[in-house]
Amino acid sequence: PSSMVDRSDCAACDFNQDSNQCKRDMEWKWRGDYTPATKSDYVGVKTQLMYENKPKNDEKSFTEMTTTEQEAAVKVRLKMYAQKVYRKTKLTETTMRENTVCMRENPFYVDTVRAFRDRRYDFKKLTKKWSKEKKRAEKSNELVTAKQAADKEILFDSLQLAHKCILNSFYGYVMRKGAR
Structure with a gap:
């Protein structure tokens, strides 16, 4: 993974100072299958x-x-x-390994959460748009258009609600300062 670093990665980093405490040693189990x-x-x-x-x-x-x-x-x-x-046909070997994990912010996670948040805002706007369209169609007695608008409103409201639930599960973890 990109968070696993070695000395050359740390040497090229702008934050490579002892005061930053951005490196953490982590033990992990490596499992390999071979013939x-x-x-x-x-x-x-x-x-x-x-x-x-x-x-x-x-x-x-x-x-x-x-x-x-x-x-x-x-x-x-x-x-x-x-x-x-x-x-x-295969032998399995498990060994303990130790690597250094970089604790600086990995932009992939943050960018993904921001894109998810922005998509949720788009769905909220579309929900409002189709809600207004439904009200306009009901006033002018266009039943087919009102039904289609109501379906779209429900769809986009469900999508934005699903995005909200997923965001709440990740947002605090990813956006916290110093989070991986």
């Missing part, structure tokens, strides 16, 4: 695919495939090989 096959197994499988004769139907030979197709073919074959030899 039990070794590099020699990989080379063997790839060599086998290179020299394998393909039937004369639409299939391409390994050397005629694009790089991504070759990678996919090796991956499938290596998975089958690992299943036969090692009785497993």
Whole structure:
């Protein structure tokens, strides 16, 4: 994530001073899945695919495939090989790691909340507009127009209310000074 930084990131930052206390060390668990096959197994499988004769139907030979197709073919074959030899297709390893988290404001969150807030204001304006349109249509006895305007008013009022609920759940967290 962009909040994980190293020394070079901090050295380039304008706020890189001890008094700012903008760095926090965080321990986290890294989980990685990898194949039990070794590099020699990989080379063997790839060599086998290179020299394998393909039937004369639409299939391409390994050397005629694009790089991504070759990678996919090796991956499938290596998975089958690992299943036969090692009785497993993947090994999972979990290790504790420690990284520095930058506590300065990340503009993505703030910009997203502001855009959400602005969209809510747009929906509020549209709600008022369609409410006035509904009243105008009711005065002039245009029932179809009044019904359409009422539907639009309800739609935009629901949208602005939904945006309000979502905003309330995020606003205090994101807009607080020093929040990530």
